Amino acid sequence: MENPAPAAVVVLAAGAGTRMRSRTPKVLHEIGGRSLLVHAVTAAEGTGPGELVVVLRHERDRVAAHLADHAPEVTVADQDEVPGTGRAVQCGLEKVAAATGTVLVTYGDVPLLEAGTLRELVAAHEQAGAAVTVLTAKVPDPTGYGRILRSQDGAEVLGIVEHKDATEEQRGIDEINSGIYAFDLAVLRDALGRITTDNAQGEMYLTDVLAIAREDGGSVRALVTSDLMMVEGVNDRVQLAQLGAEMNRRILERHMRAGVTIVDPATTWIDADVTIGQDAIIRPGVQLHGATDVGEDAEIGPDTTLRDTEVGAGASVLRSHAVLAEIGPGATVGPFSYLRAGTSLGAKGKIGGFVETKNARIGEGAKVPHLSYVGDAEIGEGTNIGAATIFANYDGVEKHRTTVGRHVRVGSDSVLVAPVTIGDGAATGAGTTVRKDVPPGALAVNAGSQRNVEGWTLRRRAGTAAEAAARAALDGADASAADAASGTAEGHSDDSKEQGQR
Numbered sequence: 001m002e003n004p005a006p007a008a009v010v011v012l013a014a015g016a017g018t019r020m021r022s023r024t025p026k027v028l029h030e031i032g033g034r035s036l037l038v039h040a041v042t043a044a045e046g047t048g049p050g051e052l053v054v055v056l057r058h059e060r061d062r063v064a065a066h067l068a069d070h071a072p073e074v075t076v077a078d079q080d081e082v083p084g085t086g087r088a089v090q091c092g093l094e095k096v097a098a099a100t101g102t103v104l105v106t107y108g109d110v111p112l113l114e115a116g117t118l119r120e121l122v123a124a125h126e127q128a129g130a131a132v133t134v135l136t137a138k139v140p141d142p143t144g145y146g147r148i149l150r151s152q153d154g155a156e157v158l159g160i161v162e163h164k165d166a167t168e169e170q171r172g173i174d175e176i177n178s179g180i181y182a183f184d185l186a187v188l189r190d191a192l193g194r195i196t197t198d199n200a201q202g203e204m205y206l207t208d209v210l211a212i213a214r215e216d217g218g219s220v221r222a223l224v225t226s227d228l229m230m231v232e233g234v235n236d237r238v239q240l241a242q243l244g245a246e247m248n249r250r251i252l253e254r255h256m257r258a259g260v261t262i263v264d265p266a267t268t269w270i271d272a273d274v275t276i277g278q279d280a281i282i283r284p285g286v287q288l289h290g291a292t293d294v295g296e297d298a299e300i301g302p303d304t305t306l307r308d309t310e311v312g313a314g315a316s317v318l319r320s321h322a323v324l325a326e327i328g329p330g331a332t333v334g335p336f337s338y339l340r341a342g343t344s345l346g347a348k349g350k351i352g353g354f355v356e357t358k359n360a361r362i363g364e365g366a367k368v369p370h371l372s373y374v375g376d377a378e379i380g381e382g383t384n385i386g387a388a389t390i391f392a393n394y395d396g397v398e399k400h401r402t403t404v405g406r407h408v409r410v411g412s413d414s415v416l417v418a419p420v421t422i423g424d425g426a427a428t429g430a431g432t433t434v435r436k437d438v439p440p441g442a443l444a445v446n447a448g449s450q451r452n453v454e455g456w457t458l459r460r461r462a463g464t465a466a467e468a469a470a471r472a473a474l475d476g477a478d479a480s481a482a483d484a485a486s487g488t489a490e491g492h493s494d495d496s497k498e499q500g501q502r
Protein backbone atom coordinates (compact mmCIF):
# COMPACT_ATOMS: atom_id res chain seq x y z
CA MET A 1 0.00 0.00 0.00
CA GLU A 2 2.96 2.35 0.64
CA ASN A 3 4.08 2.39 -2.96
CA PRO A 4 1.35 0.85 -5.04
CA ALA A 5 2.27 0.16 -8.65
CA PRO A 6 -0.33 1.11 -11.25
CA ALA A 7 -1.82 -1.54 -13.52
CA ALA A 8 -0.81 0.55 -16.51
CA VAL A 9 0.54 3.91 -17.64
CA VAL A 10 -0.62 5.45 -20.92
CA VAL A 11 1.69 8.16 -22.27
CA LEU A 12 0.10 10.45 -24.87
CA ALA A 13 2.40 11.46 -27.72
CA ALA A 14 0.24 11.56 -30.84
CA GLY A 15 0.10 15.33 -31.24
CA ALA A 16 1.88 17.18 -34.05
CA GLY A 17 3.71 19.84 -32.01
CA THR A 18 3.48 22.40 -34.82
CA ARG A 19 4.75 25.27 -32.68
CA MET A 20 8.19 23.68 -32.57
CA ARG A 21 8.48 24.53 -36.31
CA SER A 22 10.69 21.51 -36.71
CA ARG A 23 11.22 18.62 -39.08
CA THR A 24 11.92 16.56 -35.95
CA PRO A 25 8.83 15.36 -34.05
CA LYS A 26 8.42 17.40 -30.86
CA VAL A 27 8.83 14.49 -28.45
CA LEU A 28 12.19 13.58 -30.02
CA HIS A 29 13.73 16.96 -29.18
CA GLU A 30 16.23 16.59 -26.35
CA ILE A 31 17.01 18.17 -23.04
CA GLY A 32 19.39 16.76 -20.47
CA GLY A 33 20.70 14.24 -23.01
CA ARG A 34 17.44 12.39 -23.55
CA SER A 35 14.42 12.98 -25.76
CA LEU A 36 11.34 14.49 -24.12
CA LEU A 37 9.61 11.17 -24.70
CA VAL A 38 12.33 9.11 -23.01
CA HIS A 39 12.09 11.42 -20.00
CA ALA A 40 8.34 10.79 -19.88
CA VAL A 41 8.78 7.04 -20.31
CA THR A 42 11.48 6.94 -17.61
CA ALA A 43 9.13 8.61 -15.10
CA ALA A 44 6.35 6.20 -16.05
CA GLU A 45 8.66 3.21 -15.67
CA GLY A 46 9.66 4.42 -12.24
CA THR A 47 6.17 3.59 -10.99
CA GLY A 48 6.69 -0.09 -11.85
CA PRO A 49 3.57 -0.32 -14.01
CA GLY A 50 2.09 -3.64 -15.12
CA GLU A 51 1.86 -2.30 -18.67
CA LEU A 52 3.34 0.77 -20.36
CA VAL A 53 1.74 2.10 -23.53
CA VAL A 54 2.75 5.11 -25.64
CA VAL A 55 0.14 6.49 -28.03
CA LEU A 56 1.50 7.73 -31.37
CA ARG A 57 0.19 9.19 -34.59
CA HIS A 58 2.27 12.14 -35.86
CA GLU A 59 5.52 10.78 -37.44
CA ARG A 60 4.53 7.44 -35.97
CA ASP A 61 7.29 5.32 -37.54
CA ARG A 62 10.10 7.67 -36.58
CA VAL A 63 8.94 7.94 -32.99
CA ALA A 64 8.31 4.19 -32.75
CA ALA A 65 11.86 3.50 -34.01
CA HIS A 66 13.23 5.86 -31.35
CA LEU A 67 11.27 3.97 -28.69
CA ALA A 68 12.52 0.64 -30.00
CA ASP A 69 16.07 1.94 -29.56
CA HIS A 70 15.70 3.60 -26.18
CA ALA A 71 12.74 1.94 -24.46
CA PRO A 72 12.10 -1.42 -26.15
CA GLU A 73 9.83 -2.57 -23.31
CA VAL A 74 7.18 0.00 -24.26
CA THR A 75 4.06 -0.99 -26.21
CA VAL A 76 3.09 1.36 -29.02
CA ALA A 77 -0.59 2.13 -29.66
CA ASP A 78 -1.78 4.03 -32.70
CA GLN A 79 -4.35 6.79 -32.53
CA ASP A 80 -6.72 6.99 -35.49
CA GLU A 81 -8.03 10.14 -37.19
CA VAL A 82 -10.45 10.94 -34.38
CA PRO A 83 -8.80 13.86 -32.56
CA GLY A 84 -8.46 14.60 -28.87
CA THR A 85 -6.88 13.37 -25.68
CA GLY A 86 -9.94 11.20 -24.93
CA ARG A 87 -9.56 9.33 -28.18
CA ALA A 88 -5.80 9.02 -27.61
CA VAL A 89 -6.36 7.30 -24.26
CA GLN A 90 -9.09 5.11 -25.74
CA CYS A 91 -6.67 3.91 -28.42
CA GLY A 92 -4.00 3.38 -25.75
CA LEU A 93 -6.33 1.24 -23.65
CA GLU A 94 -6.87 -1.12 -26.56
CA LYS A 95 -3.32 -2.32 -25.83
CA VAL A 96 -3.91 -2.65 -22.08
CA ALA A 97 -4.88 -6.19 -21.06
CA ALA A 98 -5.78 -5.41 -17.43
CA ALA A 99 -9.49 -4.95 -16.64
CA THR A 100 -9.22 -3.40 -13.19
CA GLY A 101 -6.80 -1.36 -11.12
CA THR A 102 -5.33 2.09 -11.47
CA VAL A 103 -4.18 3.52 -14.79
CA LEU A 104 -2.04 6.66 -15.03
CA VAL A 105 -2.23 9.02 -17.99
CA THR A 106 0.75 11.28 -18.70
CA TYR A 107 2.10 13.31 -21.65
CA GLY A 108 5.15 12.63 -23.77
CA ASP A 109 6.08 16.32 -23.81
CA VAL A 110 6.25 16.91 -20.03
CA PRO A 111 9.90 16.13 -19.29
CA LEU A 112 10.36 17.20 -15.67
CA LEU A 113 7.65 14.97 -14.23
CA GLU A 114 9.17 12.51 -11.78
CA ALA A 115 8.25 8.98 -10.85
CA GLY A 116 7.96 10.03 -7.19
CA THR A 117 5.13 12.42 -8.00
CA LEU A 118 3.34 9.75 -10.02
CA ARG A 119 3.66 7.32 -7.12
CA GLU A 120 2.18 9.94 -4.76
CA LEU A 121 -0.68 10.38 -7.21
CA VAL A 122 -1.39 6.63 -7.26
CA ALA A 123 -1.20 6.44 -3.46
CA ALA A 124 -3.53 9.42 -2.92
CA HIS A 125 -5.95 8.07 -5.54
CA GLU A 126 -6.10 4.57 -4.09
CA GLN A 127 -6.27 5.70 -0.45
CA ALA A 128 -9.27 7.91 -1.29
CA GLY A 129 -10.88 5.11 -3.28
CA ALA A 130 -11.42 7.71 -6.00
CA ALA A 131 -12.67 7.12 -9.52
CA VAL A 132 -10.36 9.83 -10.85
CA THR A 133 -7.57 11.88 -9.27
CA VAL A 134 -6.17 14.70 -11.36
CA LEU A 135 -2.84 16.41 -10.74
CA THR A 136 -3.47 20.17 -10.68
CA ALA A 137 -1.50 23.36 -10.09
CA LYS A 138 -2.31 26.98 -9.32
CA VAL A 139 -0.62 29.16 -11.90
CA PRO A 140 -0.24 32.93 -12.35
CA ASP A 141 -1.44 32.76 -15.98
CA PRO A 142 -3.90 29.93 -16.64
CA THR A 143 -4.60 30.98 -20.25
CA GLY A 144 -4.99 27.97 -22.54
CA TYR A 145 -5.28 25.36 -19.82
CA GLY A 146 -8.30 23.38 -18.72
CA ARG A 147 -9.74 24.88 -15.48
CA ILE A 148 -10.62 22.81 -12.43
CA LEU A 149 -14.24 23.26 -11.34
CA ARG A 150 -14.65 22.54 -7.63
CA SER A 151 -17.64 22.02 -5.36
CA GLN A 152 -18.75 24.88 -3.09
CA ASP A 153 -16.61 23.64 -0.18
CA GLY A 154 -13.72 22.94 -2.57
CA ALA A 155 -13.31 19.30 -1.50
CA GLU A 156 -14.63 17.63 -4.64
CA VAL A 157 -13.77 18.21 -8.27
CA LEU A 158 -16.92 18.67 -10.35
CA GLY A 159 -15.18 18.61 -13.70
CA ILE A 160 -12.73 20.33 -16.02
CA VAL A 161 -13.64 22.97 -18.56
CA GLU A 162 -11.30 23.69 -21.45
CA HIS A 163 -10.17 27.28 -21.94
CA LYS A 164 -11.92 27.53 -25.30
CA ASP A 165 -15.19 26.28 -23.82
CA ALA A 166 -14.99 28.26 -20.58
CA THR A 167 -17.13 31.24 -19.54
CA GLU A 168 -15.46 34.51 -18.54
CA GLU A 169 -16.06 33.57 -14.92
CA GLN A 170 -14.52 30.11 -15.34
CA ARG A 171 -11.50 31.65 -17.07
CA GLY A 172 -10.87 33.49 -13.80
CA ILE A 173 -10.07 30.16 -12.09
CA ASP A 174 -6.33 29.82 -11.53
CA GLU A 175 -6.24 26.07 -10.74
CA ILE A 176 -5.38 24.23 -13.95
CA ASN A 177 -5.40 20.68 -15.23
CA SER A 178 -1.83 19.41 -15.68
CA GLY A 179 -3.10 16.62 -17.94
CA ILE A 180 -1.75 13.97 -15.58
CA TYR A 181 -4.27 11.69 -13.93
CA ALA A 182 -4.89 8.46 -12.05
CA PHE A 183 -8.06 6.67 -13.16
CA ASP A 184 -9.93 3.62 -12.05
CA LEU A 185 -9.42 1.54 -15.19
CA ALA A 186 -12.97 0.18 -15.39
CA VAL A 187 -14.48 3.64 -14.86
CA LEU A 188 -12.20 5.10 -17.53
CA ARG A 189 -13.03 2.50 -20.18
CA ASP A 190 -16.71 2.93 -19.56
CA ALA A 191 -16.68 6.75 -19.54
CA LEU A 192 -14.52 7.00 -22.70
CA GLY A 193 -17.25 5.08 -24.52
CA ARG A 194 -19.67 7.87 -23.68
CA ILE A 195 -17.74 11.07 -24.47
CA THR A 196 -18.49 13.05 -27.63
CA THR A 197 -16.84 15.66 -29.82
CA ASP A 198 -19.52 18.21 -28.99
CA ASN A 199 -17.25 21.07 -27.92
CA ALA A 200 -15.41 24.15 -29.21
CA GLN A 201 -12.59 22.09 -30.76
CA GLY A 202 -14.61 19.13 -32.07
CA GLU A 203 -12.34 16.73 -30.17
CA MET A 204 -12.89 13.86 -27.76
CA TYR A 205 -11.83 15.48 -24.49
CA LEU A 206 -10.34 13.18 -21.87
CA THR A 207 -11.34 15.86 -19.39
CA ASP A 208 -15.02 15.03 -19.94
CA VAL A 209 -14.41 11.73 -18.14
CA LEU A 210 -14.26 13.55 -14.81
CA ALA A 211 -17.85 14.87 -14.93
CA ILE A 212 -19.11 11.51 -16.21
CA ALA A 213 -17.39 9.61 -13.40
CA ARG A 214 -18.91 12.00 -10.90
CA GLU A 215 -22.41 11.71 -12.37
CA ASP A 216 -22.03 7.95 -12.00
CA GLY A 217 -21.44 8.45 -8.29
CA GLY A 218 -17.67 8.14 -8.28
CA SER A 219 -15.44 10.39 -6.27
CA VAL A 220 -13.26 12.80 -8.26
CA ARG A 221 -10.25 14.29 -6.49
CA ALA A 222 -7.35 16.60 -7.19
CA LEU A 223 -3.79 16.44 -5.99
CA VAL A 224 -2.36 19.96 -6.10
CA THR A 225 1.34 20.32 -6.80
CA SER A 226 3.31 23.47 -6.03
CA ASP A 227 6.07 22.40 -8.42
CA LEU A 228 4.83 24.09 -11.59
CA MET A 229 7.86 23.20 -13.71
CA MET A 230 7.27 19.53 -13.02
CA VAL A 231 3.96 19.56 -14.89
CA GLU A 232 4.96 22.05 -17.57
CA GLY A 233 4.85 20.85 -21.18
CA VAL A 234 7.06 21.86 -24.09
CA ASN A 235 5.18 23.54 -26.91
CA ASP A 236 7.90 25.62 -28.60
CA ARG A 237 11.66 26.03 -28.53
CA VAL A 238 11.54 28.81 -25.97
CA GLN A 239 9.95 26.39 -23.51
CA LEU A 240 12.38 23.69 -24.61
CA ALA A 241 15.27 25.91 -23.50
CA GLN A 242 13.52 26.97 -20.29
CA LEU A 243 12.75 23.41 -19.24
CA GLY A 244 16.22 22.30 -20.34
CA ALA A 245 17.79 24.90 -18.04
CA GLU A 246 15.48 23.93 -15.19
CA MET A 247 16.25 20.24 -15.66
CA ASN A 248 19.96 21.03 -15.60
CA ARG A 249 19.51 23.05 -12.41
CA ARG A 250 17.78 20.08 -10.79
CA ILE A 251 20.43 17.62 -11.96
CA LEU A 252 23.26 19.83 -10.61
CA GLU A 253 21.47 20.22 -7.30
CA ARG A 254 21.10 16.43 -6.99
CA HIS A 255 24.85 15.95 -7.52
CA MET A 256 25.81 18.73 -5.12
CA ARG A 257 23.57 17.26 -2.42
CA ALA A 258 25.26 13.90 -3.02
CA GLY A 259 28.72 15.35 -2.35
CA VAL A 260 30.00 16.70 -5.67
CA THR A 261 31.55 20.18 -5.80
CA ILE A 262 30.21 22.20 -8.72
CA VAL A 263 32.10 25.47 -8.72
CA ASP A 264 29.86 27.36 -11.14
CA PRO A 265 26.39 25.90 -11.74
CA ALA A 266 25.62 28.72 -14.19
CA THR A 267 28.16 27.40 -16.73
CA THR A 268 27.91 23.67 -16.01
CA TRP A 269 25.70 21.31 -18.01
CA ILE A 270 25.22 17.72 -16.95
CA ASP A 271 22.95 15.20 -18.67
CA ALA A 272 20.42 13.14 -16.73
CA ASP A 273 22.28 9.82 -17.07
CA VAL A 274 25.71 11.04 -15.93
CA THR A 275 27.07 9.64 -12.66
CA ILE A 276 29.64 11.45 -10.49
CA GLY A 277 31.49 10.12 -7.46
CA GLN A 278 31.81 11.78 -4.09
CA ASP A 279 34.23 14.71 -3.73
CA ALA A 280 34.71 15.10 -7.46
CA ILE A 281 35.22 18.75 -8.43
CA ILE A 282 33.51 20.13 -11.51
CA ARG A 283 35.02 23.47 -12.55
CA PRO A 284 33.40 26.23 -14.63
CA GLY A 285 32.52 25.64 -18.27
CA VAL A 286 32.09 21.87 -18.10
CA GLN A 287 29.59 19.78 -20.10
CA LEU A 288 29.14 16.14 -19.17
CA HIS A 289 27.03 14.31 -21.73
CA GLY A 290 25.42 10.95 -22.34
CA ALA A 291 26.61 8.01 -20.27
CA THR A 292 29.63 9.80 -18.82
CA ASP A 293 30.80 8.49 -15.43
CA VAL A 294 33.15 10.52 -13.28
CA GLY A 295 34.93 8.76 -10.41
CA GLU A 296 35.45 9.92 -6.85
CA ASP A 297 37.90 12.79 -6.27
CA ALA A 298 38.29 13.42 -9.99
CA GLU A 299 38.70 17.00 -11.21
CA ILE A 300 37.02 18.04 -14.43
CA GLY A 301 37.57 21.40 -16.12
CA PRO A 302 37.59 24.24 -16.42
CA ASP A 303 36.24 24.26 -19.97
CA THR A 304 35.95 20.56 -20.67
CA THR A 305 33.38 18.53 -22.60
CA LEU A 306 33.05 14.78 -22.03
CA ARG A 307 30.60 12.56 -23.89
CA ASP A 308 30.06 8.88 -23.01
CA THR A 309 33.41 8.98 -21.24
CA GLU A 310 34.57 7.19 -18.11
CA VAL A 311 36.90 9.05 -15.77
CA GLY A 312 38.61 7.09 -13.00
CA ALA A 313 38.93 8.11 -9.37
CA GLY A 314 41.31 10.98 -8.76
CA ALA A 315 41.94 11.62 -12.47
CA SER A 316 42.03 15.17 -13.81
CA VAL A 317 40.90 16.52 -17.17
CA LEU A 318 41.75 20.12 -17.99
CA ARG A 319 40.37 22.15 -20.96
CA SER A 320 39.84 19.10 -23.13
CA HIS A 321 37.24 17.28 -25.22
CA ALA A 322 36.62 13.53 -24.99
CA VAL A 323 34.15 11.22 -26.73
CA LEU A 324 33.72 7.52 -25.89
CA ALA A 325 37.01 7.49 -24.00
CA GLU A 326 38.24 5.87 -20.80
CA ILE A 327 40.55 7.80 -18.52
CA GLY A 328 42.10 5.65 -15.81
CA PRO A 329 42.32 6.39 -12.10
CA GLY A 330 44.89 9.06 -11.27
CA ALA A 331 45.50 9.82 -14.95
CA THR A 332 45.83 13.39 -16.23
CA VAL A 333 44.58 14.89 -19.49
CA GLY A 334 45.10 18.32 -21.03
CA PRO A 335 45.16 21.17 -21.41
CA PHE A 336 43.80 21.41 -24.94
CA SER A 337 43.62 17.77 -25.94
CA TYR A 338 41.06 15.79 -27.96
CA LEU A 339 40.35 12.18 -27.00
CA ARG A 340 38.30 10.49 -29.69
CA ALA A 341 36.37 7.23 -29.61
CA GLY A 342 38.24 4.20 -28.35
CA THR A 343 40.88 6.07 -26.40
CA SER A 344 41.78 4.28 -23.19
CA LEU A 345 44.35 5.85 -20.89
CA GLY A 346 45.73 3.61 -18.15
CA ALA A 347 45.97 4.37 -14.45
CA LYS A 348 48.30 7.31 -13.70
CA GLY A 349 48.92 7.75 -17.43
CA LYS A 350 49.20 11.14 -19.08
CA ILE A 351 47.85 12.76 -22.22
CA GLY A 352 49.30 16.25 -22.06
CA GLY A 353 48.78 19.41 -24.13
CA PHE A 354 47.65 19.54 -27.75
CA VAL A 355 47.39 15.78 -28.22
CA GLU A 356 44.79 13.99 -30.35
CA THR A 357 44.10 10.31 -29.73
CA LYS A 358 41.76 7.81 -31.37
CA ASN A 359 41.27 4.08 -30.89
CA ALA A 360 44.38 4.00 -28.73
CA ARG A 361 45.16 1.94 -25.64
CA ILE A 362 47.73 3.77 -23.59
CA GLY A 363 49.12 1.67 -20.73
CA GLU A 364 49.48 2.30 -17.04
CA GLY A 365 51.80 5.20 -16.30
CA ALA A 366 52.49 5.74 -20.01
CA LYS A 367 52.81 9.32 -21.24
CA VAL A 368 52.00 11.24 -24.38
CA PRO A 369 52.90 14.65 -23.03
CA HIS A 370 53.02 17.10 -25.95
CA LEU A 371 51.71 17.84 -29.44
CA SER A 372 51.15 14.32 -30.75
CA TYR A 373 48.64 12.33 -32.82
CA VAL A 374 48.08 8.79 -31.55
CA GLY A 375 45.66 6.79 -33.74
CA ASP A 376 45.01 3.03 -33.86
CA ALA A 377 47.71 2.30 -31.34
CA GLU A 378 48.68 0.18 -28.41
CA ILE A 379 51.19 1.73 -26.02
CA GLY A 380 52.63 -0.36 -23.19
CA GLU A 381 52.99 0.62 -19.55
CA GLY A 382 55.62 3.14 -18.56
CA THR A 383 56.35 4.17 -22.15
CA ASN A 384 57.08 7.81 -23.03
CA ILE A 385 56.10 9.21 -26.42
CA GLY A 386 58.33 12.23 -27.22
CA ALA A 387 56.90 15.58 -28.24
CA ALA A 388 55.34 15.91 -31.68
CA THR A 389 55.30 12.19 -32.41
CA ILE A 390 52.82 11.15 -35.09
CA PHE A 391 51.30 7.70 -35.38
CA ALA A 392 50.79 7.59 -39.15
CA ASN A 393 47.90 5.13 -39.21
CA TYR A 394 46.42 5.79 -42.63
CA ASP A 395 48.06 4.82 -45.90
CA GLY A 396 45.42 6.59 -47.95
CA VAL A 397 43.37 3.42 -48.35
CA GLU A 398 43.37 1.57 -45.04
CA LYS A 399 44.02 2.23 -41.38
CA HIS A 400 46.74 0.19 -39.66
CA ARG A 401 47.76 -0.37 -36.05
CA THR A 402 50.97 0.52 -34.30
CA THR A 403 52.17 -1.39 -31.27
CA VAL A 404 54.65 0.19 -28.90
CA GLY A 405 55.87 -2.05 -26.07
CA ARG A 406 56.51 -1.42 -22.38
CA HIS A 407 59.00 1.17 -21.14
CA VAL A 408 59.81 2.37 -24.63
CA ARG A 409 61.22 5.85 -25.24
CA VAL A 410 60.05 7.31 -28.53
CA GLY A 411 62.18 10.34 -29.43
CA SER A 412 60.63 13.70 -30.25
CA ASP A 413 59.27 14.25 -33.73
CA SER A 414 59.23 10.56 -34.57
CA VAL A 415 56.81 9.29 -37.19
CA LEU A 416 55.61 5.71 -36.61
CA VAL A 417 54.36 4.43 -39.94
CA ALA A 418 51.76 1.71 -39.32
CA PRO A 419 51.66 -1.21 -39.30
CA VAL A 420 54.77 -1.29 -37.17
CA THR A 421 55.87 -2.68 -33.80
CA ILE A 422 58.40 -1.26 -31.38
CA GLY A 423 59.57 -3.86 -28.87
CA ASP A 424 59.70 -3.56 -25.09
CA GLY A 425 62.43 -1.33 -23.72
CA ALA A 426 63.38 -0.04 -27.20
CA ALA A 427 64.00 3.61 -28.16
CA THR A 428 63.93 5.85 -31.20
CA GLY A 429 66.12 8.88 -31.79
CA ALA A 430 64.57 12.31 -32.29
CA GLY A 431 63.23 12.76 -35.79
CA THR A 432 63.13 9.06 -36.64
CA THR A 433 60.68 7.80 -39.22
CA VAL A 434 59.99 4.23 -38.11
CA ARG A 435 58.94 2.06 -41.06
CA LYS A 436 60.34 -1.27 -39.88
CA ASP A 437 59.77 -3.09 -36.62
CA VAL A 438 62.21 -2.25 -33.83
CA PRO A 439 63.30 -5.26 -31.74
CA PRO A 440 63.12 -5.11 -27.93
CA GLY A 441 65.96 -3.09 -26.45
CA ALA A 442 67.11 -1.61 -29.80
CA LEU A 443 67.63 2.07 -30.63
CA ALA A 444 66.19 3.06 -34.01
CA VAL A 445 67.73 6.10 -35.72
CA ASN A 446 67.47 7.16 -39.33
CA ALA A 447 67.66 10.94 -39.28
CA GLY A 448 70.40 12.03 -41.72
CA SER A 449 73.71 12.67 -39.97
CA GLN A 450 74.41 16.34 -39.30
CA ARG A 451 76.97 18.34 -41.28
CA ASN A 452 78.05 21.79 -39.99
CA VAL A 453 79.23 24.24 -42.66
CA GLU A 454 81.59 26.39 -40.61
CA GLY A 455 81.41 30.19 -41.07
CA TRP A 456 78.43 30.00 -43.48
CA THR A 457 76.66 33.02 -41.91
CA LEU A 458 79.82 35.11 -41.98
CA ARG A 459 80.21 34.52 -45.72
CA ARG A 460 76.63 34.36 -46.99
CA ARG A 461 74.85 36.74 -44.61
CA ALA A 462 77.42 39.44 -44.21
CA GLY A 463 76.04 42.68 -42.80
CA THR A 464 73.12 41.08 -40.95
CA ALA A 465 72.42 40.97 -37.22
CA ALA A 466 73.00 37.22 -37.49
CA GLU A 467 76.51 37.76 -38.75
CA ALA A 468 77.24 40.23 -35.92
CA ALA A 469 75.90 37.76 -33.33
CA ALA A 470 77.91 34.92 -34.79
CA ARG A 471 81.10 37.00 -34.83
CA ALA A 472 80.61 38.09 -31.22
CA ALA A 473 80.09 34.47 -30.16
CA LEU A 474 83.08 33.23 -32.11
CA ASP A 475 85.32 36.00 -30.71
CA GLY A 476 84.06 35.16 -27.22
CA ALA A 477 84.73 31.48 -27.86
CA ASP A 478 88.27 32.30 -28.93
CA ALA A 479 88.72 34.27 -25.72
CA SER A 480 87.34 31.46 -23.53
CA ALA A 481 89.36 28.88 -25.43
CA ALA A 482 92.40 30.93 -24.45
CA ASP A 483 91.09 30.99 -20.82
CA ALA A 484 90.52 27.24 -20.90
CA ALA A 485 94.04 26.73 -22.11
CA SER A 486 95.18 28.67 -19.06
CA GLY A 487 92.84 26.58 -16.83
CA THR A 488 90.27 29.23 -15.65
CA ALA A 489 87.00 28.48 -17.52
CA GLU A 490 84.46 25.73 -16.64
CA GLY A 491 84.04 23.22 -19.42
CA HIS A 492 80.59 21.96 -20.41
CA SER A 493 79.41 19.07 -22.49
CA ASP A 494 76.66 19.38 -25.11
CA ASP A 495 76.14 15.83 -26.28
CA SER A 496 73.08 14.90 -24.17
CA LYS A 497 70.52 16.85 -26.23
CA GLU A 498 69.67 14.14 -28.73
CA GLN A 499 66.16 13.28 -27.54
CA GLY A 500 64.84 16.78 -27.04
CA GLN A 501 61.81 17.50 -24.82
CA ARG A 502 60.37 14.99 -22.39
Ligand code: UD1
Nearest residue numbers: 012013014015083084085088107108145146177178179205
Ligand atom coordinates in the same frame (compact mmCIF):
# COMPACT_ATOMS: atom_id res chain seq x y z
C1 UD1 B 1 -4.87 19.35 -22.49
C2 UD1 B 1 -6.09 19.25 -21.56
C3 UD1 B 1 -6.12 20.49 -20.67
C4 UD1 B 1 -4.83 20.62 -19.89
C5 UD1 B 1 -3.65 20.61 -20.84
C6 UD1 B 1 -2.36 20.56 -20.06
C7 UD1 B 1 -7.78 18.00 -22.75
C8 UD1 B 1 -9.02 18.07 -23.53
N1 UD1 B 1 -7.28 19.16 -22.37
O1 UD1 B 1 -4.97 20.51 -23.27
O2 UD1 B 1 -7.21 20.42 -19.79
O3 UD1 B 1 -4.83 21.82 -19.13
O4 UD1 B 1 -3.69 19.44 -21.67
O5 UD1 B 1 -1.28 20.69 -20.94
O6 UD1 B 1 -7.29 16.93 -22.48
N2 UD1 B 1 -2.51 14.27 -27.67
C9 UD1 B 1 -2.67 13.07 -28.32
N3 UD1 B 1 -3.69 12.94 -29.20
C10 UD1 B 1 -4.55 13.95 -29.47
C11 UD1 B 1 -4.38 15.17 -28.80
C12 UD1 B 1 -3.34 15.30 -27.90
O7 UD1 B 1 -1.91 12.14 -28.10
O8 UD1 B 1 -5.45 13.76 -30.30
C13 UD1 B 1 -1.40 14.41 -26.73
C14 UD1 B 1 -0.40 15.46 -27.19
O9 UD1 B 1 0.61 14.85 -27.95
C15 UD1 B 1 0.11 16.00 -25.88
C16 UD1 B 1 -1.05 15.84 -24.93
O10 UD1 B 1 -1.91 14.89 -25.51
O11 UD1 B 1 1.19 15.26 -25.38
C17 UD1 B 1 -1.79 17.14 -24.69
O12 UD1 B 1 -2.20 17.64 -25.92
P1 UD1 B 1 -2.43 19.21 -26.10
O13 UD1 B 1 -3.05 19.43 -27.42
O14 UD1 B 1 -1.19 19.94 -25.77
O15 UD1 B 1 -3.46 19.48 -24.92
P2 UD1 B 1 -4.54 20.57 -24.83
O16 UD1 B 1 -5.71 20.16 -25.63
O17 UD1 B 1 -3.93 21.88 -25.05
Ligand code: CA
Nearest residue numbers: 109233234235
Ligand atom coordinates in the same frame (compact mmCIF):
# COMPACT_ATOMS: atom_id res chain seq x y z
CA1 CA C 1 -0.06 21.37 -24.43
